[in-house]
Amino acid sequence: MDTRWLDRQQLGAWVRLVTVMELLPGVLDSQLRRDAQLTHFDYYVLAMLSESPERTLRMTAVAQRTGATLARLSHVVQRLETRGLVERFPCADDRRATNARLTEAGWEKVRESAPGHVETVRQHVLDALTPEQVTQLRDITDAILSRLDPDGSRAALYRRYDAD
Amino acid sequence: MDTRWLDRQQLGAWVRLVTVMELLPGVLDSQLRRDAQLTHFDYYVLAMLSESPERTLRMTAVAQRTGATLARLSHVVQRLETRGLVERFPCADDRRATNARLTEAGWEKVRESAPGHVETVRQHVLDALTPEQVTQLRDITDAILSRLDPDGSRAALYRRYDAD
DNA sequence: CCTAGTTGGTTGTATCTACAACCAGTTCTA
DNA sequence: TAGAACTGGTTGTAGATACAACCAACTAGG
Structure with missing residues (x-):
């Protein structure tokens, strides 16, 4: 079994994602x-x-x-x-x-x-991103969720907010 | 204090990100x-x-x-x-x-x-993304980290993997 | 029907994390 | 050079989560 190790680009993205997951909660x-x-x-x-x-x-x-x-x-x-x-x-x-x-x-x-919570989300996440990046983030997390939640038991929740 | 609520696009991205943060760990x-x-x-x-x-x-x-x-x-x-x-x-x-x-x-x-761990990361995250998306994810998480970790105390870790 | 298997929910226990208190060693300062 | 303040680390304890065991209610097959 040869392991396919991560390249620089992947490692950079992964380590950052892990760090976000650690700090954000x-x-x-x-x-x-x-x-x-x-x-x-x-x-x-x-x-x-x-x-x-x-x-x-x-x-x-x-x-x-x-x-x-x-x-x-x-x-x-x-x-x-x-x-x-x-x-x-x-x-x-x-x-x-x-x-x-x-x-x-x-x-x-x-x-x-609610207002304080939304403000926190803006300050620490959304306001740091351009509108294009928000769209990209939506697509990326959507792709990840197709793996994390393949049978879509959580999908009902986040699909509610999709554009028509 | 008027709250700036999230638009559809932002809400979609945010709810998905939260879901990922819940499931991935x-x-x-x-x-x-x-x-x-x-x-x-x-x-x-x-x-x-x-x-x-x-x-x-x-x-x-x-x-x-x-x-x-x-x-x-x-x-x-x-x-x-x-x-x-x-x-x-x-x-x-x-x-x-x-x-x-x-x-x-x-x-x-x-x-x-290590090999099993890397394989899990691939299966549930990286292999779900196109190379462009991996790059986008790197940039997005980098932007978020500039807010979560403003004085860069964690930055030394993930900067190590940056392209020269 | 009646019994096996499934679903909905609670409880007990072991484990992990956060927080505060604490001690020992180091540095700063008058 | 003594004392104050700070740094590095450990420990005790309280609060939260995961897991397994459990009970009650529903459902499907013979």
């Missing part, structure tokens, strides 16, 4: 933690709920959208529930299932923390 | 954990040592290259040391400092796990 996390007492993952969960009809989703649906295991989500939602940001109630259609709904306090939390 | 981690009983971070530490003269670096230097806090690194190296992959010894120049050196077993571990 920390930046997002600490801004949200500082300004809203939320982790980035917490925020994502609340944001998903806030965009859904009745601000309600089944646990499985949230897990799929956020890419979390059900176990992880269960722990996280439990914490959000004790903080009064989310409430859980059994699903009428399927009595195995649990619905998670954003409370009024949770809705308020999303509304007040 | 897990893919790298589980391949290495399965095939070499190492986390991606463990691997990175060993790889840094393997590329250094005498396969030795000071703890601070490793921390800087991997982007870890010294505390985290200390724990990780402790585990690697009990597994016999790394050894620590006091630095002669500065008696506060500690050197970490790759053992023969550690060197062997890097040699045998």
